[in-house]
Amino acid sequence: MDVEQQAPRRRGRPPRQRENLIETRELLLRAGLEVLTEKGFSATGIEEVLGRVGVPKGSFYHYFSSKEAFGLDLIERYGVFFARKLDRHLGNSSLAPLDRLRSFVADATDGMVRYEFRRGCLIGNLGQEMGALPESFRDRLKETFEDWQVRLAACLREAQKAGEIAPDADTEQLAAVFWIGWEGAVLRAKLERSAKPLEVFAGFFFVGLAAG
Amino acid sequence: MDVEQQAPRRRGRPPRQRENLIETRELLLRAGLEVLTEKGFSATGIEEVLGRVGVPKGSFYHYFSSKEAFGLDLIERYGVFFARKLDRHLGNSSLAPLDRLRSFVADATDGMVRYEFRRGCLIGNLGQEMGALPESFRDRLKETFEDWQVRLAACLREAQKAGEIAPDADTEQLAAVFWIGWEGAVLRAKLERSAKPLEVFAGFFFVGLAAG
DNA sequence: TCGTAACTAGACGGTCGGTCTAAATGAAGG
DNA sequence: CCTTCATTTAGACCGACCGTCTAGTTACGA
Missing domain, CATH: 1.10.10 (Arc Repressor Mutant, subunit A)
Incomplete structure (x- = not known):
């Protein structure tokens, strides 16, 4: 591509x-x-x-108008692209809610494999670089993460209704944990050139979900 | 400092x-x-x-001899510095094994607060940057993570012996999960300038540990 | 005291981000 | 058709800065 x-x-x-x-x-x-x-x-x-x-x-x-403006545009664009991908999976009502998340994980993993782990997540990359980036990037990056988090939380609430996770679980927080850990896993996958970190984290996450 | x-x-x-x-x-x-x-x-x-x-x-x-050599030296140095810190906490036999990990988390969190979340983890930073770094960095970074993982796994085995986590839990894998997620949390904490991601991930990790 | 090793000063070539002017072309209006 | 103007490309240029390197300065040992 x-x-x-x-x-x-x-x-x-x-x-x-x-x-x-x-x-x-x-x-x-x-x-x-x-x-x-x-x-x-x-x-x-x-x-x-x-x-x-x-x-x-x-x-x-x-x-x-500048490299900075270009970067901001890219963040916007990537955020939209990714949110769409997310919706495609998490909104797929033919699957049980947690299976939708699993299918996102599989898709994202496949994406990393396809590019031989050279490409990571733009938002994660820039987040890590924030110390050297124009301050204008910070809010955009935060918003993007929050957006993804909201979408995932909605899916987790459905999982809750479906009885896949504990009814008293804090879905917002669980969604936050997912993205925190997922970005870490992507980072590590890039470093190791292996899908293992993605699998290991996702595996743990699903087990932890059950425990609420 | x-x-x-x-x-x-x-x-x-x-x-x-x-x-x-x-x-x-x-x-x-x-x-x-x-x-x-x-x-x-x-x-x-x-x-x-x-x-x-x-x-x-x-x-x-x-x-x-070059910026690259300087970088390799820094990785080595940081790895040793961090391993020492880790041993100080995880080897503190006056605490229960999992409390030792908690004390490391508290210490690391405090470190980030002290520098107002401007500084992250050198190894995580460079790992994320790997796409633009000399290939010689890759192995060093991987080794460093593996080293930390080994140290944590030892602590988790002790926790297992002490009955703090399930006897059939895969301690190697759990240690891997911790570092994967922790790096993600540090990244996010830097971005948000907040300790929340560190707390959120650590909280989830300890719950998940119990679930094996 | 002299030669050499340890260390510093700063020039150098190269690259990068950003700006600017000139040129080329299509579109719109008469 | 022909003129005029908006749109877009070509690429020279500038200042800043990066990593390298060489020449020079100083201390130490013989």
């Missing part, structure tokens, strides 16, 4: 008939996502992103 | 009588630890490290 290099670009305003052509801005965002999930923000130069898709620097600063 | 700036340095080989004086190399490592736990490896320039302690660039490359 690598972003393919576009053919050499013609100068000037491009013809409107380009419905099949991927827009430059879109191209930059996709490539940015790829690179930043691998290397993070500080370690990535704009030029590397540009090089991947054969877009010159002038275009970048036409579409984005 | 910030590394204080040394007095302006004289040129040339320093007099041997410097027992009270902190050695330059030592100074650089301490400052490096401070900065890298905050900002990671890629985002940190050696000039920032040098500036903190008033050491000129030439000295750096006298003591370390």
Whole structure:
């Protein structure tokens, strides 16, 4: 799924008939996502992103006012992309609530395997880097985590109704634990180049769920 | 505990009588630890490290063959420092085994509070950055985690003997879960500038331990 | 006192992020 | 059709900074 290099670009305003052509801005965002999930923000130069898709620097600063703005856009984008994936799984009412979470775990694990554990989670990456990032990133990253947490908590409440977990369990807190641990597992999986950490954490989480 | 700036340095080989004086190399490592736990490896320039302690660039490359070598030294150093801290807690036989782990958690939490959540775990930081780091770091980081895991597993076995956790629990795996989740919690605590993630994860972990 | 090892000063080349100007092209209006 | 203007690309350029390296300074041992 690598972003393919576009053919050499013609100068000037491009013809409107380009419905099949991927827009430059879109191209930059996709490539940015790829690179930043691998290397993070500080370690990535704009030029590397540009090089991947054969877009010159002038275009970048036409579409984005700065690297910081580009990063914020990527966070937004990744948050939406991920929330959609999450909903696809957690909202799948043909499965029992906890099986929906299991299916998300399987999907995410598969995603890491597919890229040979080179790519992690953009939000986790940037969170870790926060010490070196523009302060504007912090709230966005926090909000993104909270958003995911809300979606998971809803699923856990359903699990509660279905009797899969204890009725007095704090679903909000359990959802928080999941994302805390999951990010740790992704980090570790990237380091070890192995799906083991993901399995180990998920396994423990499901056991712990039962214990409330 | 910030590394204080040394007095302006004289040129040339320093007099041997410097027992009270902190050695330059030592100074650089301490400052490096401070900065890298905050900002990671890629985002940190050696000039920032040098500036903190008033050491000129030439000295750096006298003591370390490269930034990479410096980083490897820091990993080694941090690993030892942390293992010692771990042993102090987990080997404290005046406490029940699980209380020893609790005391480590409290100590580590306190450490993060003290630095206002600006500093995280060096190993976790670099692990996340691995995509942009020299490949030589990978094994060191993995080994460090494994080392911590072994130490914790020993403590958990004691807990098992003391009947604090189920006799058939897989202590190796539980130790792995702890470090996976703990790193995630540290990441999140840094992002949120709050001890809550640490508490939330630790709380869940201890409950899950009981459930085996 | 001289030679060498230990250490420092800072120049150097290279890269990066961001800006800026020029050029190319399509769209809209007459 | 032809002019004008908005849109987008090309890439030179600048200042900042990074990691490396060489020349130089100083202490120590013989």
